[in-house]
Amino acid sequence: MNLDSKIPSGPITTKWDRHLIESKLVSANNKRKYEIIVVGAGLAGSSAAATFGELGYRVKSFVFHDSPRRAHSIAAQGGINAAKNYQNDGDSVYRLFYDTVKGGDFRSREANVYRLAQVSGNIIDQCVAQGVPFGREYGGLLANRSFGGAQVSRTFYARGQTGQQLLLGAYSALSRQIALGSVEMHTHSEMLDLVVIDGHAKGIVVRNLESGELSLHSADAVVLATGGYGNVFNLSTYARGSNATAAWRAYKKGACFANPCYTQIHPTCIPVSGDYQSKLTLMSESLRNDGRIWVPKKVGDTRAPGDIPEDERDYYLERMYPAFGNLAPRDISSRAAKRVCDEGRGVGETGLGVYLDFADAINRLGEGTIRERYGNLFDIYKEITDEDAYTVPMRIFPAVHYTMGGLWVDYNLMSNLPGLFVLGEANFSDHGANRLGASALMQGLADGYFVIPYTIANYLAEIRSPHPGTDHEAFREAEESVSARTRRLLDNKGSRSTDSFHKELGVIMWQYCGMARNKEGLEKALQLIPELREEFWNEVNVPGSGQEFNQSLERAGRIADFLELAELMCRDALAREESCGGHFREEHQTEDGEALRNDEGFSFVSAWRHLGDEKEPDLVREDLVYEEIKMATRSYK
Amino acid sequence: MKVKLKVWRQKNREQKGGFKIYETPDLNGDMSFLEMLDVVNENLTNSGSEPVAFDHDCREGICGTCSLVIDGKPHGPHQGVATCQTYMRSFKDGDVITVEPYRADPFPVIKDLVVDRKPLDRIMQAGGFISVRTGSAPDANSLPVAKETAELAMDAAACIGCGACVAACKNASAMLFVSAKTGQLNLLPQGQPEKDARVLSMVAAMDEAGFGNCTNQYECSAVCPKLISHDFISKLNRDFVAANLRRTFKSQPSTLIG
Numbered sequence A: 001m002n003l004d005s006k007i008p009s010g011p012i013t014t015k016w017d018r019h020l021i022e023s024k025l026v027s028a029n030n031k032r033k034y035e036i037i038v039v040g041a042g043l044a045g046s047s048a049a050a051t052f053g054e055l056g057y058r059v060k061s062f063v064f065h066d067s068p069r070r071a072h073s074i075a076a077q078g079g080i081n082a083a084k085n086y087q088n089d090g091d092s093v094y095r096l097f098y099d100t101v102k103g104g105d106f107r108s109r110e111a112n113v114y115r116l117a118q119v120s121g122n123i124i125d126q127c128v129a130q131g132v133p134f135g136r137e138y139g140g141l142l143a144n145r146s147f148g149g150a151q152v153s154r155t156f157y158a159r160g161q162t163g164q165q166l167l168l169g170a171y172s173a174l175s176r177q178i179a180l181g182s183v184e185m186h187t188h189s190e191m192l193d194l195v196v197i198d199g200h201a202k203g204i205v206v207r208n209l210e211s212g213e214l215s216l217h218s219a220d221a222v223v224l225a226t227g228g229y230g231n232v233f234n235l236s237t238y239a240r241g242s243n244a245t246a247a248w249r250a251y252k253k254g255a256c257f258a259n260p261c262y263t264q265i266h267p268t269c270i271p272v273s274g275d276y277q278s279k280l281t282l283m284s285e286s287l288r289n290d291g292r293i294w295v296p297k298k299v300g301d302t303r304a305p306g307d308i309p310e311d312e313r314d315y316y317l318e319r320m321y322p323a324f325g326n327l328a329p330r331d332i333s334s335r336a337a338k339r340v341c342d343e344g345r346g347v348g349e350t351g352l353g354v355y356l357d358f359a360d361a362i363n364r365l366g367e368g369t370i371r372e373r374y375g376n377l378f379d380i381y382k383e384i385t386d387e388d389a390y391t392v393p394m395r396i397f398p399a400v401h402y403t404m405g406g407l408w409v410d411y412n413l414m415s416n417l418p419g420l421f422v423l424g425e426a427n428f429s430d431h432g433a434n435r436l437g438a439s440a441l442m443q444g445l446a447d448g449y450f451v452i453p454y455t456i457a458n459y460l461a462e463i464r465s466p467h468p469g470t471d472h473e474a475f476r477e478a479e480e481s482v483s484a485r486t487r488r489l490l491d492n493k494g495s496r497s498t499d500s501f502h503k504e505l506g507v508i509m510w511q512y513c514g515m516a517r518n519k520e521g522l523e524k525a526l527q528l529i530p531e532l533r534e535e536f537w538n539e540v541n542v543p544g545s546g547q548e549f550n551q552s553l554e555r556a557g558r559i560a561d562f563l564e565l566a567e568l569m570c571r572d573a574l575a576r577e578e579s580c581g582g583h584f585r586e587e588h589q590t591e592d593g594e595a596l597r598n599d600e601g602f603s604f605v606s607a608w609r610h611l612g613d614e615k616e617p618d619l620v621r622e623d624l625v626y627e628e629i630k631m632a633t634r635s636y637k
Numbered sequence B: 001m002k003v004k005l006k007v008w009r010q011k012n013r014e015q016k017g018g019f020k021i022y023e024t025p026d027l028n029g030d031m032s033f034l035e036m037l038d039v040v041n042e043n044l045t046n047s048g049s050e051p052v053a054f055d056h057d058c059r060e061g062i063c064g065t066c067s068l069v070i071d072g073k074p075h076g077p078h079q080g081v082a083t084c085q086t087y088m089r090s091f092k093d094g095d096v097i098t099v100e101p102y103r104a105d106p107f108p109v110i111k112d113l114v115v116d117r118k119p120l121d122r123i124m125q126a127g128g129f130i131s132v133r134t135g136s137a138p139d140a141n142s143l144p145v146a147k148e149t150a151e152l153a154m155d156a157a158a159c160i161g162c163g164a165c166v167a168a169c170k171n172a173s174a175m176l177f178v179s180a181k182t183g184q185l186n187l188l189p190q191g192q193p194e195k196d197a198r199v200l201s202m203v204a205a206m207d208e209a210g211f212g213n214c215t216n217q218y219e220c221s222a223v224c225p226k227l228i229s230h231d232f233i234s235k236l237n238r239d240f241v242a243a244n245l246r247r248t249f250k251s252q253p254s255t256l257i258g
Helices: A012-022 A043-055 A093-103 A110-130 A162-180 A245-252 A285-289 A316-320 A330-342 A359-365 A367-385 A440-460 A473-492 A498-513 A519-539 A551-575 B033-046 B118-127 B147-157 B164-168 B175-187 B195-208 B219-223 B231-249
Strands: A035-039 A058-062 A183-186 A189-197 A200-208 A214-218 A221-224 A263-269 A292-296 A354-357 A394-403 A420-422 A604-609 A618-623 B004-009 B018-023 B096-100 B109-111
Touching (some): A043 A183, A110 A162, A110 A440, A162 A440, A162 B118, A162 B147, A189 A214, A200 A221, A221 A245, A245 A551, A292 A330, A330 A354, A551 A604, B118 B195, B147 B175, B164 B175, B175 B219, B175 B231
Parallel strands (some): A035 A221, A058 A183
């Protein structure tokens, strides 16, 4: 099998423009003949569904939430990058492109990233026009802040609620299309299978979460914008409901899953406090603009932070990475935190924490300014820990936050299954092995507003006959397999709850496929996960029935899929014999403990193809060709 | 610590519900209220009973999915805090805590503590937007907005759409919810062209969905997890009166009449 990325030829600066000119068009009159299914209503899904509706396509939008305003895009705090150069500090499309490729540790696809940087400015224009209340300066113009991995200020923000405001903007555009009748909205509706006919994605099977009823939906194209899979770790900054089921069902129907081992561990989260814990809360990266990260120099120093004198503190990011200091990229900052904690210098009861200290910033700027900038984040911190970060430093620790891997897509955002498109965090293409802060919102909205509305026409314009109806055999088969799986979960009546399996899986993944990985551990995980999966199917107990609102059943289906995906993640991590970005193999590091890439052996995308439950998946490579940027060792020193 | 929960159980929309009492195992004050419910549910599941259905997702106070009326107060004891960010340290050992779904006619119970809040989406569809087609926006800095205006708009925009304001109101009014959206968009220069139409259609949609009127008791802003001010309700009232006047007396272009 060969994966064709369909990257347009020519210089990188003109690829997208040329592609637009060479792309097919669907005329205004013909658009209403095409039906598009969009699954997921976060930034990517809502913006895509709204824009398809505006263009005149007939759209069906599905989301498992009770409303299209709930997806976890809403929780993004810090901001969204755009190469506007409003600060006159030397930013440009090229620099944003360069920073993102470098930030991704040279494992992303150049052409996609350049396009992302090109449309970044349009996103800000669009959102401002929608009424998104971005932060402003006194003159009335837009304000910016700095984020990790960049030396310019290009991050636009709406207090600490940027994701919320951008999602509500997309939701408002979607709401308008729903009212106009161009988008048919299905809430509390979970996609449980993809229907593939003659090799093309032509529909989905959906469970209505209120009634339990299954329904079948056919269309000319299916767009998945269903987010990432970080909840495989159980404890993460994801929403509890975030899951990989839609993407995993697509994988099992033939769509390749790319780079599953690339997970982002965010350096600034509130540390774990107990085994009852259901999620980890992020403290925005923007805090690193003014907060200084440190641990005691001495091992096992249990003094209160205020009692530790300046010269006995190790501001380790400033020491190790003087050029970027506290704004070093996420993967690097997380690993540095792990290293100082492994040395026994971690703080807090568990020793798994470092300080994020605002004392200097408060002395310099006054408490009022810090309150204005980060007040809501300090409030969240107080609610969770019962500590006042204006007077004592915050304690933070890395946590799973984002997955760079996802379903493989070409330059048109189409998977290897024709007719199946994948947007946002659910695809793999733009962030390589590590995503920079404030780039997820950018990518979600770029894909939804400014890429897929054009590129989908290349597929639709080729269709010569109406799509098959739901009476097609393939729909009945998919429905039957979904019902059978639901029955199996419900009829099992074992001795263990779904959540107990999720917790156990999370521990395995964090231990062996987390911030640092090695061959021995990954092989161990590859033995433990199938055993756990087998136990799940023998012992899981799912109460209630399938014909009602049943949250236990919803979770059980999602955990069953995580139990399969986890294995693929470990397999991918084992196969990638190098360290890059968020993927750190202990066998491959420099003398001072930095990631050691192997460009000769591994500058490719690992796309895994499902060959059947009893067979090992096939590894298909897409070579990464760097025409524009010379691959170099990433340095933030 | 241990507490006793008096929880509303209701099988579905049709059947009648009632309270059930559950005793929790030993809890830790650093647990969130929802984590406490997770623990109770885990025990119910393991003892062969059905767990309590409740809405939740982000568990960081921003998605608006969680709800619950805890001891008579939507989102529990603290001001400006959602249920998911309420911690057990707010309760005492031996407390009896009553946990109910939102009680409001427009929000029927789906199961146990989960209610149907779709009417809020329908209000937004009626006018909670600025009509701007993707790709048609001018440069973002071409339209300066005074910092104070932008900040005030952000205060209103912080609404998470949880519906607590409706649950707290004796009339089940959605005025705070509606006024947060009209407040945001009507303050901004981008929102001016559709200002009147927005207010009139959103208020009409609110009435049609069965939400009641505002009688200025401000129970809504008192329970709002984002502390949205009831001043926005006053602004909505002013905008509504002005829009009605203009609709009645202002000359309309001939193409829009009828």
